[in-house]
Amino acid sequence: MSKDAPYCPVYDSIELLQEKWVLHIVRALLGGPHGFNELSRAVGGANTTTLSQRLEHLERLALVEKTIESTMPPKTRYELTPAGRELQTIIDAIDAWARRHMRRCQEQEARAEAAGQPATPKSGRSAAD
């Protein structure tokens, strides 16, 4: 189809970042290392199955490093590698944009739904919690 481009790192990194929870995971990890369950809570309740898949993927990409401390309740620790830590710039950009626009966007959305159709009821959490 349109995939003549032999290789586009930007395309691929968008593919990565839009995997569910990936950005949340990175954001949490930028705040320091986390254990597994701890991380699950930090990202807003991701289920463990998905979370371990994502972490495995990020590990394979060498963006996250997993350390098992062999103390007796063997604790796991996930933390960003240098490359992973550089994702900070992306999170910062999202942060800045979000603070400036997100609230207004959601007002617009509420208005649009009220006016038109209830449509895709995908965001049930944001305002409700």
Add this chain to the structure above:
Amino acid sequence: MSKDAPYCPVYDSIELLQEKWVLHIVRALLGGPHGFNELSRAVGGANTTTLSQRLEHLERLALVEKTIESTMPPKTRYELTPAGRELQTIIDAIDAWARRHMRRCQEQEARAEAAGQPATPKSGRSAAD
């Protein structure tokens, strides 16, 4: 942690940006207005069903504007609103990061897969095409 927070624009915008194709759509639209099919091709072959859902959502958030030109083959035009155009900073950050790290990440991934298990065979496209 993030669950108790009554409202977090950053969390919500991450939720938005990780919807499949959203970042691709924004990136394409930053290059100028697009028609529907044209956009579908530009983002790398998104199917029309998902695409119209995403566009509808972005429209409701007032990040994208849809114009129907009432010429005789009535052409549709999707373009970013001012708020949408400010997503440029995010795309730029992704772009910069991708150019610096993505390729190496994928090499790491290939190495990890070769060494360990074939694991989640999710990226069959990037390098293979």
Add this chain to the structure above:
DNA sequence: TGTAGTGCTTGACTTTCTAGAGCGCTTGGT
């Protein structure tokens, strides 16, 4: 007339994500 392009919608199917239980292990309370 046939083929291709526009902008979508509908229905069936597949991939992805989720809930919930469970496992082995340790710590803390009674």
Add this chain to the structure above:
DNA sequence: ACCAAGCGCTCTAGAAAGTCAAGCACTACA
């Protein structure tokens, strides 16, 4: 000693999200 609760996960089954393919109404070009 015993039970509840935490850790770090993995498994299974089902719900949700995304995709394919077809089709519609219309124009344009050969």
